[in-house]
Amino acid sequence: MPSGIALAIWIVGMAAGVGFLTCSILRASFLKYFFLNFYVILSLFADLIRQVVLRFRGVDSLEYGYAYYYTDCLLTVALFVAVISLASRVFAELHLARYVRLVAVLLLLGTAGFSYAVVAQSTDRLATMFAVELSQNLYFVGLVLTYLLWGAVLKLQETRTRLVQMVLSLGLYFSAYAGSYALVNLAPKYGVVQYLAPILGCFLPISWAVSVMRHSEDARLTPARLVAVPR
């Protein structure tokens, strides 16, 4: 049974996801940012599936383990695709979107191949091990890609407010998530750190919803204002 706090975070997360999708539809940007919406839809389904399995099978059950890791792998792939979709938008004006997609496919295949090579020795539970390994490796690739994408946004002097804020939200999410992961490893005895990752999961749809609601697709900002410390 999930604790009261975990359940409250789950409800906030679901509400945030539904909120983002509603904002997206209301502001007619569902198809424009389809892969971001797709990621949020998938995360809502994943959360539902996990919650159902958790209620009926318990947190220590094998079924919950499978449900958790397989949905996590699926979500990481979807998030990777969302990062790539933002990258193709940033590079679209340079007519490089096709190459971005090609690199993305190669990266995905490369990461999958590398993950398979790592787990190939253990023939028992190969599929589960592969899902976990792919999820971790792809998450790392996504994190590096987001930092590179932010570098490209600054270098290309991107002015589209929505796009810039969506990339920044991803950067914040990836940084905070990596930090929470490190914190869990550094201080596992503190119960509060286990809630960090689910709380961060709520942040992404909320910040995307803020971007979609606050700014129109035509909104522009001064690129010089984006660097943390002005040069």
Place this chain on the structure above:
Amino acid sequence: MMAAFILAFSLLTLLMFFVSYCRSLTASSLHTSISEDVRDVTGIQVRAAGRDYARVMQILQLCPDQPKDRAGLHIVAAYYSFLNLLDQGFAKIFPSLKAWAEEERAGCAHFAAVALGRRIALNREMLAQQVDL
């Protein structure tokens, strides 16, 4: 050791993205000038200064809430507190930080003033509708 390194690195990048995100929020309001009503109410002359922020926020809380502004205002409030902390903590060691923090706080005040302008305009609209009824 590795976890500590990842934590330090992620905190640094988190800070960088947080500042950039907040700057992108405040920058989005820079194209809008502060309305005459807001100038009258807050006493801002030409350009909002960092010290105007607290006063603008006080007046903002007296106006009817606009859900569209809420999240942005919360984030900018957090950014403003962060800048104050930075100013109090590190400005003596890095003097250039003081000027930068002040400029950023002015951006926060401008953002809040623009939001206040929108709320005053909405207030007027609601009042006009009531009079019509």
